[in-house]
Amino acid sequence: MPHAEHTDKKYEEELKKLREDILYMGGLVEDQIQKAVKSLVDRDSPLAETIIQRDQEVNRLDIEIDDLCIRLLALHQPAGKDLRFITTALKITTDLERIGDMAVNICERALELNLEPQLKPYIDIPRMAQIAQWMIRESLDAFVRKDTDLALKVCKDDRQVDDLNSQVFRETISFMIEDPHTINRAMKITFVSKYLERIADHATNIAEMVIFMVKGKSIRHLKELPQSV
Amino acid sequence: MPHAEHTDKKYEEELKKLREDILYMGGLVEDQIQKAVKSLVDRDSPLAETIIQRDQEVNRLDIEIDDLCIRLLALHQPAGKDLRFITTALKITTDLERIGDMAVNICERALELNLEPQLKPYIDIPRMAQIAQWMIRESLDAFVRKDTDLALKVCKDDRQVDDLNSQVFRETISFMIEDPHTINRAMKITFVSKYLERIADHATNIAEMVIFMVKGKSIRHLKELPQSV
Numbered sequence: 001m002p003h004a005e006h007t008d009k010k011y012e013e014e015l016k017k018l019r020e021d022i023l024y025m026g027g028l029v030e031d032q033i034q035k036a037v038k039s040l041v042d043r044d045s046p047l048a049e050t051i052i053q054r055d056q057e058v059n060r061l062d063i064e065i066d067d068l069c070i071r072l073l074a075l076h077q078p079a080g081k082d083l084r085f086i087t088t089a090l091k092i093t094t095d096l097e098r099i100g101d102m103a104v105n106i107c108e109r110a111l112e113l114n115l116e117p118q119l120k121p122y123i124d125i126p127r128m129a130q131i132a133q134w135m136i137r138e139s140l141d142a143f144v145r146k147d148t149d150l151a152l153k154v155c156k157d158d159r160q161v162d163d164l165n166s167q168v169f170r171e172t173i174s175f176m177i178e179d180p181h182t183i184n185r186a187m188k189i190t191f192v193s194k195y196l197e198r199i200a201d202h203a204t205n206i207a208e209m210v211i212f213m214v215k216g217k218s219i220r221h222l223k224e225l226p227q228s229v
Numbered sequence: 230m231p232h233a234e235h236t237d238k239k240y241e242e243e244l245k246k247l248r249e250d251i252l253y254m255g256g257l258v259e260d261q262i263q264k265a266v267k268s269l270v271d272r273d274s275p276l277a278e279t280i281i282q283r284d285q286e287v288n289r290l291d292i293e294i295d296d297l298c299i300r301l302l303a304l305h306q307p308a309g310k311d312l313r314f315i316t317t318a319l320k321i322t323t324d325l326e327r328i329g330d331m332a333v334n335i336c337e338r339a340l341e342l343n344l345e346p347q348l349k350p351y352i353d354i355p356r357m358a359q360i361a362q363w364m365i366r367e368s369l370d371a372f373v374r375k376d377t378d379l380a381l382k383v384c385k386d387d388r389q390v391d392d393l394n395s396q397v398f399r400e401t402i403s404f405m406i407e408d409p410h411t412i413n414r415a416m417k418i419t420f421v422s423k424y425l426e427r428i429a430d431h432a433t434n435i436a437e438m439v440i441f442m443v444k445g446k447s448i449r450h451l452k453e454l455p456q457s458v
Contacts, residue, residue, distance in 0.1 A: 059450055063441075070316055077306040087299055087319055094320055094434075173416065177409045183402055190416070194423075205323075212292075221288055 011076045018068055018089055019144045025061040025096050026140040030133045032058065032103035033199060037129040040110035040192065041122050048107035048114070058100035065093045085146075088213045092143065095202040099136065102195045102202075109188045109195075119175065119185045128164045128196040131157060135203035142210045148229045151214075154207035155225055161200035168193035240305045247297055247318055248373045254290045254325050255369040259362045261287065261332035262428060266358040269339035269421065270351050277336035277343070287329035294322045314375075317442045321372065324431040328365065331424045331431075338417045338424075348404065348414045357393045357425040360386060364432035371439045377458045380443075383436035384454055390429035397422035 032051055039048035069090045072078065078086060113119075135154050142151035172186040172193075208220045211229050219229060261280055268277035298319045301307065307315060342348075364383050371380035401415040401422075437449045440458050448458060 055450070059447070063447055066316075070312060073302060073316070074308050074312055079303050083299060083303055087295075087302070087316075090316055090319055091323055094323060169416075173412055176405060176412050180406045180409060183405050183412075187398075187402065187419070218288070218292055221284070 007076070011072070011078075014068065014072055014076075015082065015085075018065070018072065018086070021061065021065050021068065022089060022092060022096075023140055023144060025058065025065060025093065026136055028058055028061065029096050029099045029103065030136050032100055033106070033129055033133055033136075033196075036103040036106040036110065037122075037126055037196075039107055040113065041126060043110075043114045043118065045111055045114045048110045052104050052107045055100050055104045058097060062093045062097040062100075066090060069093075084213045088143065088209050091209055092140075092206050095206050096136075099199050099202050102199045105195050106192050109192050113185060113188050116185055119182055119189065120171075124164045124168050124171075125189070125192060125196065128161050128168075128193065128200070131161050131164075132196050132200045132203060135161075135200055136206075139203045139206040139210065142207060143213075146210070146214050148211050148214050151207040151210040152219075152225065152229055155204050155211075155219065158200050158204040161197055165193050165197040236305070240301070240307075243297065243301055243305075244311065244314075247294070247301065247315070250290065250294050250297065251318060251321060251325075252369055252373060254287065254294060254322065255365055257287060257290065258325050258328045258332065259365050261329055262335070262358055262362055262365075262425075265332040265335035265339065266351075266355055266425075268336055269342065270355060272339075272343045272347065274340055274343045277339045281333050281336045284329050284333045287326060291322045291326040291329075295319060298322075313442045317372065317438050320438055321369075321435050324435050325365075328428050328431050331428045334424050335421050338421050342414060342417050345414055348411055348418065349400075351418075353393045353397050353400075354418070354421060354425065357390050357397075357422065357429075360390050360393075361425050361429040361432065364390075364429055365435075368432045368435040368439065371436060372442075375439070375443050377440050377443050380436040380439040381448075381454065381458055384433050384440075384448065387429050387433040390426055394422050394426040 032054065035047060035051050038044065039051060069086050072086050073083075135157050138150055138157075139154045141147065142154065169190060172190045175182045175186045205220075208218070212218055212220075215229050217229060219226060261283065264276060264280050267273065268280060298315050301315050302312075364386050367379055367386075368383045370376065371383065398419055401419045404411045404415045434449075437447070441447055441449075444458050446458060448455060
């Protein structure tokens, strides 16, 4: 049946493209986060502007990948594992798009903070960004490889970002108490820290969806993470 | 063809159930928000605990509705408008589930704030909550009725919540500057305001997805909203 074979081949190609596109979009938002934090740390406002502009590409990819998913569903009517894979991809693009928005928010706060004297050197914020970027990469690797161990690792790493966020919060509060002139800037730093925490949450959401996709088991909202899934 | 007719009827019934389930889940998260804010305003910690517990029902619905969507895709292989409707439903459940999480976050801050003397009467926070609840209801009505005018109205209403959030932010900052003893509480109120702003953002996301579903047009990230779509 050459026709069916042709369809199969096309289908496999499109599934492969879907995996590649998701990884590409993930790489782009990782880079957006890294550069957004760089624009804050280096007080580089032109870079912040560039990153804000480049969010359009993230949004374009979101729409493109969703279209690809819907085309795959419409033309190939997948079942079972492939169906779960494609419906999970549809949800993942939303998380990646919102991570892109968070990078824009970081740039907006950077633009504001760059207009005032620097309150303090940034130590925890770049660390948070690095862990969050890593979490995005690993959650998407877990997705394309259907690797639930890696996905569970991402969920566990979220704790580190939460702890750093609490640390930033305590530090900015102590700045504010010592000198009320710092309140405005300290609040903005708190917000940047919150954006990074939310980025890590999105990566965790992706990892949880991967576990659900593979194992049909929801580990979301558990008080304690399991040792394995 | 009695068999096809039977399948059609079953399919229509399941689509109807999907619409009803989404509206039911929306009603539940609306109620979660309303009661979360009530637990803050009335300093009612037992209510906050109840609402945190009840988030499990939101999470259960999230999984149930996703399952229904995947069953619809697998068994009936819908195309065209129905396919877009179901894939949009898959994305909407994620937003609703996260709105549920925000209600939990509000309760957590309420529990902390209820342990300390009240900083100020809450005026803007309940207003924000009311608008956000309304936005959720209208975005879901827009979804089931495929009503893009109503969806556009929701996107426009988001501005009101953003403005109230800025107002709360300015007010809490002025408290903090006047008296550093208020910083901790003022920060927590700022966070509650942020959660409500994010809830309104989720409703806006849903409304944008409805417009995209019906018109194939993305109004997300436009600098200015169009008069009509």
